[in-house]
């Protein structure tokens with residue numbers, strides 16, 4: 001399995017996020033990716049490459065899942081933030097006011113001139129700092145997803161997009177949950193554009209992939225499946241319930257498998273079996289796995305209890321689906337263990353194909 005890693009990831013390096021009324025150090029740190037790279041060098045799975053994608057190709061791929069007004073906002077956000085006040089150059093941009101668009105309480109069709117207002121319009125939480133290098137880092141990650149999808153389109157059994165910031169919380173026109181561009185959705189759309197008729201997304205991150213669900217919710221050509229902490233108690237709270245089955249043409253093509261905080265490997269595996277059965281029934285031509293390792297027992301912000309050796313089994317079970325697969329790195333905040341857990345999963349997959 002080839003790995004495409006993002007050489008620009010460390011340009012995104014948040015200082016603090018809002019947590020329970022105070023600012024705490026960011027959980028989503030550059031070292032996460034370094035630990036995976038180190039483990040991949042210790043236990044190689046295949047070539048380690050940078051994506052080699054042109055700006056124009058990348059723009060087209062990003063435009064396949066994100067709105068033009070959102071990407072224009074992200075591209076200029078840092079300069080606008082600093083223009084508000086030169087002292088802002090010393091701190092990250094964090095949203096603080098939101099339009100509650102889904103309750104129709106505020107207009108979201110009119111683009112505010114005020115930057116603070118637009119920062120809120122295009123986001124859903126105050127845990128996702130944006131800084132000078134965010135846009136370049138996020139683009140570098142999207143390029144990894146595009147390159148990995150192309151690798152599978154070219155006939156490879158699998159490929160790995162190793163990137164941060166993560167992506168599965170980013171929607172058509174919103175960022176949040178440390179995510180700015182939805183790398184997994186870009187991979188899925190690339191597979192569709194490359195001629196794969198039915199693409200499945202299997203999100204195994206602890207948190208519900210609300211961005212990915214939203215992007216594909218009304219489509220029958222992309223099945224989205226997610227196993228995650230029950231949104232009744234777990235982030236991102238406002239999406240991810242079992243009764244969300246898709247809408248319009250997409251009805252029946254979204255499957256949420258929420259599990260209570262504290263769930264262990266046995267019950268988690270039963271959910272994975274259900275997920276894989278759904279992907280079988282869908283007859284997927286290709287699979288994208290937003291691969292979060294925050295289901296680990298030692299994760300500081302999550303609540304499942306998977307152990308390092310369990311990830312080998314997870315990889316084997318995903319391989320048994322028998323579908324060409326793009327893995328996209330997502331969460332996992334037990335930084336020292338995230339590399340071992342990621343490579344355990346990918347090695348388990350490779351050993352069983």
Ligand code: OKP
Nearest residue numbers: 127177205207235301331332
């Ligand atoms: C991103 B990904 C926990 C605070 C939650 C946001 C978590 C984003 C997770 N109490 N902050 O899905 O790994």
Ligand code: ZN
Nearest residue numbers: 205206207331
């Ligand atoms: Zn997560």
